[in-house]
Each structure stands twice: as structure tokens, then as C-alpha cells.
Amino acid sequence: MADPEQTPLARKPRKLRLKQREDRGVMLRLIRRMFEENAHRFVKQYAIAIVCLILVAGTTAFLAWIMRDVIDEIFVEGNRAAIVTLPLIVFLTFVVRGFASYGQGVLLARIGNNIVARYQRRLFTKLTELSVDFFADNRSAQLAARVNQNVTGIRDTLNLTITSLARDLLSLVFLVGVMIYQDPILSFIALLAAPPITIMIAGLARKLRTATREVVDVNARVLASMQEAAQGITVVKAFTMERPLTERLEVLVERAEERSNRIASITERTTPVTEVVAGLAIAGVIAYSGYRAIVYGYSPGAMFAFITALLLAYDPARRLAKLQVQLERAMVNAAMIYEILDIEPRQADAGNARPLAIxxxxxxxxxxxxxxxxxxxxxxxxxxxxxxxxxxxxxxxxxxxxxxxxxxxxxxxxxxxxxxxxxxxxxxxxxxxxxxxxIAYVPQTPYLFEGTIGENIRLGRPDASDEEVRDAARKAQAEEFILRQPEGYDTPLGENGVTLSGGQRQRLSIARALVRNAPILLLDEATSALDTQSETLVQEALEAAMRDRTTIxxxxxxxxxxxxxxxxxxxxxxxxxxxxxxxxxxxxxxxxxxxxxxxxxxxxxxxxxxx
CATH class of the missing domain: 3.40.50.300 (P-loop containing nucleotide triphosphate hydrolases)
Known part of the structure; x- marks a missing residue:
């Protein structure tokens, strides 16, 4: 007789279970890594934020609990003293809740902004460490766009985890405690909504993981296409490429829109189900509690406190229901950041590498x-x-x-x-x-960075003095046109020096190499962008610079x-x-x-x- 565990129908669910278990393990490891890298830096801030979140959760539950006394003491018993004390207590509760909400919001925002800033620095450092072949395999514009989209993933994951555990979960626990204290039977009826919502959310989260990665990739291509068009605008206009590039971008935008709509559909699919199930539970509670109050004379204060707790519990319960979906989106972005951070440079230094002495x-x-x-x-x-x-x-x-x-x-x-x-x-x-x-290097295609003319030359040696920068410019036959610029050496450059001619850009590139004053000089067609007159001048300067240096x-x-x-x-x-x-x-x-x-x-x- 065949083993039921080996039948095709049994194997598929088992594979699915194994895949789900593997996905949960990856998620937990990723969350653990994020907390290990970041939590210790913000222990004090997180502690204060968590206290504020606990106050928010506690005051929310307290508002539901005190409704019993408000109804019974004021409206049923007619206690005049309660007319002063209970509203004052409610007011003070809202004051505490307001300041606690403000405190946690500001603290978590500052922590999140610091996390984004640190990972931006880490990513930039990592990208500068990676080998040239990495950038040969990855389009720079698309890479920049992808990083820009992904960098908030770690912040969002940490903030969602903290707020969900310290505010929403505690609020739900406190409010459910109030509900059970007021009426265990009604609490059981209300909590019947939880299992179907949990099962549905788990299915949606798996679909969302794939869709989120797809939309990040497509959006990165959209932004990269825009960036490339802006950088090559002269070529675009010279070859009347506006129409074909627009049509290509239109295809990408439609794909991005379709995938974003799919994510919205998956994400919001929880809303109607949650509303229907929660509505049935709340309606049932109201009907049953009303029946008991009318027929058996149950205290209206207790019923009102229970219903208040139930209605207040709906909001954190709804947020917790969406937590896995939101975490999936944030963690896909975080995982893509770590994919870059974990790349090992192919030209890494050997373990025993030493400084080169020439x-x-x-x-x-x-x-x-x-x-x-x-x-x-x-x-x-x-x-x-x-x-x-x-x-x-x-x-x-x-x-x-x-x-x-x-x-x-x-x-x-x-x-x-x-x-x-x-x-x-x-x-x-x-x-x-x-x-x-x-090594001082002059590439075939000159590249200038954001900043002034003087700052671009000084990139060759950041500690170079102003006189050394000017001397390098003079040797590269660049000072004449530099001094004609509106602010001389302090003139800001457009993107890659777009306002300069090709020959002028190349001479600045040569000046950057000369100011480095290195024993080895590499010139990769360094005069290819110069006209005959400029080439003659620069060649004289290069011959002086090559003297007593190993030059290729x-x-x-x-x-x-x-x-x-x-x-x-x-x-x-x-x-x-x-x-x-x-x-x-x-x-x-x-x-x-x-x-x-x-x-x-x-x-x-x-x-x-x-x-």
C-alpha cells in the first residue's frame, strides 16, 4: 500500500509547509540581524519610546475600563461628585496619551532618520569598495534608483516591529483584558474573528513578497531611464530620440503601474474581510449584550465598557492584521539592501596584504x-x-x-x-x-563631479594647497579658461561639467592627475578630446609632468x-x-x-x- 505521505497530493502541501517554514526562518534571521546592527545604538531612545507606547496602550485600555464608572456613577446612580472627578480623569488620560504619542512619534522618527542616514553611508562606502566589474554588470542609474527605493526598508521594519509590539499588541492585550474582566462570554464571541483573519493574512503575505520585489525592480528601471535621458539629453535631441525613448518609458511605467496596483490590491484585500468579520463580531456582541441588559437587567455600565473596549481594540487589531503584509514589503526592501552590503569585492585585499612602498x-x-x-x-x-x-x-x-x-x-x-x-x-x-x-590616472573620457572647479582638481589630492591646485591647472593649460569663468576656481560645475567643452573637461582631468604628484602616471588617450592647439599645449605640460615618473x-x-x-x-x-x-x-x-x-x-x- 502506498505511503500517504508520498502521494502527489501529500507532497505538495509538505513542500509548501517547508517553503513557509524556510521563509519564516529567513524573516526572523533578517529581523534579528537588523536589531543586532541597530538596537544597541538607540537603547535609551528605544526605551523611552517603548515607555511612551506602553502609556498609549495603557491609557487606551483605561479609557475603556473607566466607561463603566462613567455610565453607572453618573447616568445610573446620579453621583454629583463623579460629574467632576470622572471627566477630569478622562481629560488627564487624554493629556497623557497625547504627550506619549508625540514623544514616541518624534523619537521613532529620529531613530528612523538616523538609520536611513547610516545605511546610506554604508551603501555608498560599499559601492566604492566594489570592483569595477560589478558596475560593468549593473547599470549605474538603475542601481542608484534601486538603492534609493530600498534604503528605507530597514527603518520601516524596525519601526513597525517596535510600534506593533509596544503599542498595538499591548493595547490589544490590555483591551482584551478589560473585555474579559467585564464579560468572558462576550469576549469569546468577539475573539472568534481572529482565526479566519490570521489565515487570510498569511496567504496574502506570500503573494506580496514576490510582487514587491518586482515593483522595486521595475520602478528602478523607470527612474534609471529618466536619469539616463537627462544625462544624454544632447544625444537624445541630436538623434530625435524623444519618441522612441518616450515609448520605451511608457512600457516601463505601465508595468510599474500594473504591479503597484497589484500590490495595492493584495495589501487592501485584508480590509473588506477584516471589516466584515469584525462587523459580524461587534454586531453579535451588541445584540447579545443588549438582549441580556433588557431581559436580565445587566448593568449598562459594564456593557458600555465592554463595547467601548471592543471598538477601541478594533483599531490595533486591524493594524496587527496588516502587520505581516507591511513587514513583507519593508523586509523585501531591507533584504535587497543587504544583498548589496553582503557582496564581497572580487579584487579584495589579501589577508596579509601590506602597503606598497615604491x-x-x-x-x-x-x-x-x-x-x-x-x-x-x-x-x-x-x-x-x-x-x-x-x-x-x-x-x-x-x-x-x-x-x-x-x-x-x-x-x-x-x-x-x-x-x-x-x-x-x-x-x-x-x-x-x-x-x-x-598612481595618477587620466581616463579617456573625463569625468567631473559635483562641486566647484577647484574642488574637482583637489580631488586628486584632498590635502593639496590652493597654490598647488593653481599650479596643476597652469601645467594642464587650464588656468586661462578657468579664470574666464564667472567665479574662477570657485565656479560650480554642471552635471559632469556640461557647461565646459570636451577639451576643457579633459584639461581639468589632467590637472587632477598632476596635483596628485604620484610616481606612476597612466594616460589613457588623455588628449583625445583636445583640438590641435590645445593638444600641443597640454602635450608640453604632460611631457614636463612625465619627467622622472614611470608613465604609461x-x-x-x-x-x-x-x-x-x-x-x-x-x-x-x-x-x-x-x-x-x-x-x-x-x-x-x-x-x-x-x-x-x-x-x-x-x-x-x-x-x-x-x-
Whole structure:
């Protein structure tokens, strides 16, 4: 005979039970983690807030309890003294309740705001620690939008837990106590509403968890699309992309609206059921208590106190009924925050990593192999030496691995095979911070941050003096246009310096590198955004800056590297040629010679861009 536990009908409920038990375990672990990280910081504030919440719960129950004396003493017995004392007691109860509500509201708001601020700082720190490949896999605008939506999840979870336990649960317990004290039988009738509501809420919470994660993702894509359109507005207008982008956004907005409506439907589905069940219970209590008062002469004060307690208990009971649904929404957001906080950087420092001490600055690539994707090798057993205090230029066709070399030196990625050494030390054995602090970097695409022109240059070395900032700007041939700005070095920049030309932005990027005054200088097509006149000026400045520094220059324009101490021609991830300009240009049928010939064929133009 088949085991009933092994039948398909039995297996499905058992799997469902296991899934529910697992979900409860995840929820409890998440709540425990949040309290462990935050509760000890606010012990005093939480204690005062909980006392205030207990006062709110106690005064609410007291108002129901005192109704018996109000009815019996004033309206039944006609006690004149009670006309003064009981209303005064009721008034004082409301005063205590009002100040307690104010106190807990302000305290929990301050705690919540501090929690949001701390997690914003933690998230920013974490994002800056994560490897470059993380941002290659995640769109920055969508990531920022998602973080913005999720960051309140931890605050909401903690506040919901505190207020639900210290106010709503205690209020319900106190009021039910008043009800049982007044009439146990009526209390039993009223409490029959609890089981069906609890069962329904548990089912809705499971549906809400999936829907909430979906709506967070879709809303993040909506906000990211808006941010990207704002950042690329010139491209949008130049290519008349307004209509297709609007249509794409419309699809996302409709999906977000549909999922938000679904969440609202799930969340509010508790309301009609709760109202119907509670209405039946309250109506039954009123009918039964009225019948007993009329037929058997029960005290109207006791009945009125019971009904008051029942009506007052409805509100905290309703909030507690929705608690699991609200917690599911808050905890989905909190869980998505922890997903980011728990990511381990792929280029983490080794446990025994030490600070890098540079003596000369020699850089050695020793049989280095690297790929962004397993199926496509970018560098293949690449070996070369960039001599200390010399300039090494790297040229080649696009996609050949030139910029990858610059990224690997800064350890944005880890090599798959071989090693990169600085003064004989494998860069994986030193801390990333100490390695990068010894490097000044000018990227191909300049990026400027929020702040003034002077602040953007000083980001290269925060402790640089004003004179050092100005000196770096002069060397980068940037001071002339800086002084023409409305406030000079104190001129605020638009988003990524939108009010400046591409050449001006690049010169500020170069000034930022120069003020760093590092022994290693990496130039990734640093003059690509400059016109011929600006390039000539900046090239003179760069040549002065490269003096006595180990410099690696990635270039498409041959005019920027003809004076390099050595030139490496990279082709499909390997070094095809190496030598000085004079040596390579005379090599028959060589790649460099071909590039140089292309340059000579450009009449009136001494710049060639490699394909």
C-alpha cells in the first residue's frame, strides 16, 4: 500500500509547509540581524519610546475600563461628585496619551532618520569598495534608483516591529483584558474573528513578497531611464530620440503601474474581510449584550465598557492584521539592501596584504593572461617591462587590449594568469588603496563631479594647497579658461561639467592627475578630446609632468607618443612590435610603420586616429 505521505497530493502541501517554514526562518534571521546592527545604538531612545507606547496602550485600555464608572456613577446612580472627578480623569488620560504619542512619534522618527542616514553611508562606502566589474554588470542609474527605493526598508521594519509590539499588541492585550474582566462570554464571541483573519493574512503575505520585489525592480528601471535621458539629453535631441525613448518609458511605467496596483490590491484585500468579520463580531456582541441588559437587567455600565473596549481594540487589531503584509514589503526592501552590503569585492585585499612602498616605480607584466569573458582572451601571455622614470607608449587597433593594461595596473581586475609587479612586488600582495595612491590616472573620457572647479582638481589630492591646485591647472593649460569663468576656481560645475567643452573637461582631468604628484602616471588617450592647439599645449605640460615618473601612455594619436622611451604595438592581446619611434618607423612592413605612413598621407594634418 502506498505511503500517504508520498502521494502527489501529500507532497505538495509538505513542500509548501517547508517553503513557509524556510521563509519564516529567513524573516526572523533578517529581523534579528537588523536589531543586532541597530538596537544597541538607540537603547535609551528605544526605551523611552517603548515607555511612551506602553502609556498609549495603557491609557487606551483605561479609557475603556473607566466607561463603566462613567455610565453607572453618573447616568445610573446620579453621583454629583463623579460629574467632576470622572471627566477630569478622562481629560488627564487624554493629556497623557497625547504627550506619549508625540514623544514616541518624534523619537521613532529620529531613530528612523538616523538609520536611513547610516545605511546610506554604508551603501555608498560599499559601492566604492566594489570592483569595477560589478558596475560593468549593473547599470549605474538603475542601481542608484534601486538603492534609493530600498534604503528605507530597514527603518520601516524596525519601526513597525517596535510600534506593533509596544503599542498595538499591548493595547490589544490590555483591551482584551478589560473585555474579559467585564464579560468572558462576550469576549469569546468577539475573539472568534481572529482565526479566519490570521489565515487570510498569511496567504496574502506570500503573494506580496514576490510582487514587491518586482515593483522595486521595475520602478528602478523607470527612474534609471529618466536619469539616463537627462544625462544624454544632447544625444537624445541630436538623434530625435524623444519618441522612441518616450515609448520605451511608457512600457516601463505601465508595468510599474500594473504591479503597484497589484500590490495595492493584495495589501487592501485584508480590509473588506477584516471589516466584515469584525462587523459580524461587534454586531453579535451588541445584540447579545443588549438582549441580556433588557431581559436580565445587566448593568449598562459594564456593557458600555465592554463595547467601548471592543471598538477601541478594533483599531490595533486591524493594524496587527496588516502587520505581516507591511513587514513583507519593508523586509523585501531591507533584504535587497543587504544583498548589496553582503557582496564581497572580487579584487579584495589579501589577508596579509601590506602597503606598497615604491622605490623606483618599475612596472613588469610577466606572462599576463586576462579576459572579460571566458570565451574571449583580451591579453595572451603578455610580458613587458615599463622602466622606472621612463615613458612607455602603447598603441594598437581598438579592442586590442591597450586600455585593459591600464585597468590591470590599477587592479580594477585581477589577472587570470601571470603577474603584474611594481618594483618586484606582485600588486595582489599589497593593499589596493596603497597601490592606487601611488598612481595618477587620466581616463579617456573625463569625468567631473559635483562641486566647484577647484574642488574637482583637489580631488586628486584632498590635502593639496590652493597654490598647488593653481599650479596643476597652469601645467594642464587650464588656468586661462578657468579664470574666464564667472567665479574662477570657485565656479560650480554642471552635471559632469556640461557647461565646459570636451577639451576643457579633459584639461581639468589632467590637472587632477598632476596635483596628485604620484610616481606612476597612466594616460589613457588623455588628449583625445583636445583640438590641435590645445593638444600641443597640454602635450608640453604632460611631457614636463612625465619627467622622472614611470608613465604609461595609451594613444591613438601618434603625435602624442613619438618621444616615448619605448613604444609597444599591441595586436590581438600580444606585443607585435616594440622599440622607439625611430626603430619602429624604419621597420619594413611593420604595423607601426603602416600607422606612420597613414599619418604622412593626411595632408595638412599631423594626427592620425587608429581604426
Amino acid at each position: 622605490d623606483r616605480g618599475e612596472i613588469v607584466f610577466d606572462d599576463v593572461t586576462f579576459s572579460y569573458h571566458p570565451s574571449e582572451k583580451v591579453l595572451r601571455n603578455l610580458s613587458f617591462t615599463a622602466p622606472a622614470a621612463k615613458t612607455t607608449a602603447v598603441i594598437g587597433a581598438s579592442g586590442g587590449g591597450k586600455s585593459t593594461i591600464v585597468s590591470l595596473i590599477q587592479r580594477f581586475y585581477d589577472v587570470e594568469g601571470g603577474a603584474i609587479r611594481v618594483d618586484g612586488t606582485d600588486i595582489r600582495e599589497v593593499t589596493k588603496a596603497s597601490l592606487r595612491s601611488q 601612455v595609451v594613444a591613438h594619436r601618434l603625435s602624442t607618443i613619438v618621444n616615448a622611451d619605448q613604444i609597444l604595438v599591441i595586436d590581438k592581446g600580444v606585443i607585435a612590435e616594440a622599440g622607439t619611434h625611430e626603430e619602429l618607423v624604419d621597420r619594413p612592413n611593420g604595423l607601426y610603420a603602416r600607422f606612420y605612413a597613414l599619418q604622412n598621407r593626411r595632408q595638412g594634418d599631423d594626427i592620425v586616429t587608429l581604426a
